[in-house]
Amino acid sequence: MLRKILIALSLLALPSLAQAADITGTAKVRAGDTVVIGNTRIRLGGIDAPAIDQLCLNTKTERWTCGVAARDELAKYADGKNWVCHTRSIDRRGRTVARCEVGGEDIQKWLVRSGWALAYTRMSHDYEADEKAAREAKAGMWQGAFIAPWDWRVRNKKTAILGATKPPDGAHAVLLASASGPVAPSPDCTIKGNVNSAGECIFHQPTSRWYTQIKMKISKGTRWFCSVEEAEAAGCRETKR
Numbered sequence: 260m261l262r263k264i265l266i267a268l269s270l271l272a273l274p275s276l277a278q279a280a281d282i283t284g285t286a287k288v289r290a291g292d293t294v295v296i297g298n299t300r301i302r303l304g305g306i307d308a309p310a311i312d313q314l315c316l317n318t319k320t321e322r323w324t325c326g327v328a329a330r331d332e333l334a335k336y337a338d339g340k341n342w343v344c345h346t347r348s349i350d351r352r353g354r355t356v357a358r359c360e361v362g363g364e365d366i367q368k369w370l371v372r373s374g375w376a377l378a379y380t381r382m383s384h385d386y387e388a389d390e391k392a393a394r395e396a397k398a399g400m401w402q403g404a405f406i407a408p409w410d411w412r413v414r415n416k417k418t419a420i421l422g423a424t425k426p427p428d429g430a431h432a433v434l435l436a437s438a439s440g441p442v443a444p445s446p447d448c449t450i451k452g453n454v455n456s457a458g459e460c461i462f463h464q465p466t467s468r469w470y471t472q473i474k475m476k477i478s479k480g481t482r483w484f485c486s487v488e489e490a491e492a493a494g495c496r497e498t499k500r
Contacts, residue, residue, distance in 0.1 A: 282344040282357065286337060289447075289485070291329030291375050293354070296342055302354040304347050305383035306367045307408040308376035311448050312437040312483045315405035320427050325400050329375040332399075336369065337361045352488060374399020377407055397423045406434045437482035441475055450484040451475060452495050460495035462487070468500050 282301065286294035291308025294301050308329045309315070315325035344357035359366045370376040371389040374396070378386035394401050404426045410418035414435050420426045426434075443449050451463045451473045462484055463470045475481060484490040487497070 282342075282346065282355065284342060285339065286342045288330055288334040288337065291326065291333055291370065294333075294342070294359075296344065300354045301344055301359065302350055302352075302356045303367050303370070303376075304356040304358055305379055305385050306371055306376040307379040308370065309400070309405070309408050310411065310437075310489075311485050313405075313408065313411050314434060314436060315400050315403055316422070316424060316426065316430065316434065317403040318424055320404070320424060320430075322433060323403075325405060329370070329399070332373065332375050333366075333370060337366065342366075372398070374401045379409070381409075404430060404434065406431075411435065443483050448483045448485040450487065450490055452482045452484055452490055454481070461498050462490035462495045463498050467498050469498060 282296050282299055284296045286296045286301075288294050289300075290311055292303045292306055294303070309326035311326040311330060312324070313326040314322050317323050340362045342359055342361050344355070344359040346355055346357050348356045350356050361369075367376070367386060368389050371378055371386040372393050374393040378384070378390040380387065393399060401422055402424070404420050404422040404424045406415075406418055406420060411434070416431060416435065420430055420434060449465055451470060453461055453463075453473055455461050463473055464487070473481075475483070484495075490497075
């Protein structure tokens with residue numbers, strides 16, 4: 260509750276978005292659609308990229324961590340380049356939603372056209388043509404099989420499987436799972452999440468008493484998180500011990 264109040268107060272203190280100054284500088288890439296410039300967390304608007312621990316299938320129907328790949332491809336492409344981000348809004352998690360240019364190029368357009376993100380048409384139709392081009396070129400995730408990031412986050416079992424590869428039987432179970440093997444999908448993603456006997460999602464930081472006892476495996480309700488904020492946004496609470 261306190262966090263929500265602080266975010267609300269910060270929004271009241273902001274100038275109108277139309278007058279907000281552009282955010283510029285080099286960026287630290289946190290996910291395929293999330294970066295940090297200075298002290299500002301930025302959500303790239305109009306697109307949706309796979310979460311760090313989201314799994315996809317490749318052309319051989321083998322699992323691979325497409326969320327990690329999306330993050331790493333963005334980091335590699337933007338390495339050392341200057342970002343200019345135009346603020347659009349503030350999301351419910353307190354992140355600045357922006358349209359960004361990297362080296363003069365619309366980075367959202369590049370991500371979608373390269374197959375590392377989808378056009379988030381609930382918010383914008385700016386990148387639909389780029390998604391169509393990526394699908395036809397079988398670029399990035401489109402070469403194999405995957406589930407749209409917004410469906411993966413809520414574990415929508417009825418969602419369509421996208422991509423060029425015909426998914427095998429049982430593909431939904433694989434694609435709706437997270438990269439929850441014994442090793443975290445990224446050195447930045449070491450918070451463990453599981454579901455307790457009461458059906459609550461609980462997250463455990465490395466300092467937690469029960470951390471080493473949580474066995475990570477590909478199953479519903481068990482996943483890695485990259486930050487406390489991400490875990491809380493997924494509806495999880497921190498363990499009390």
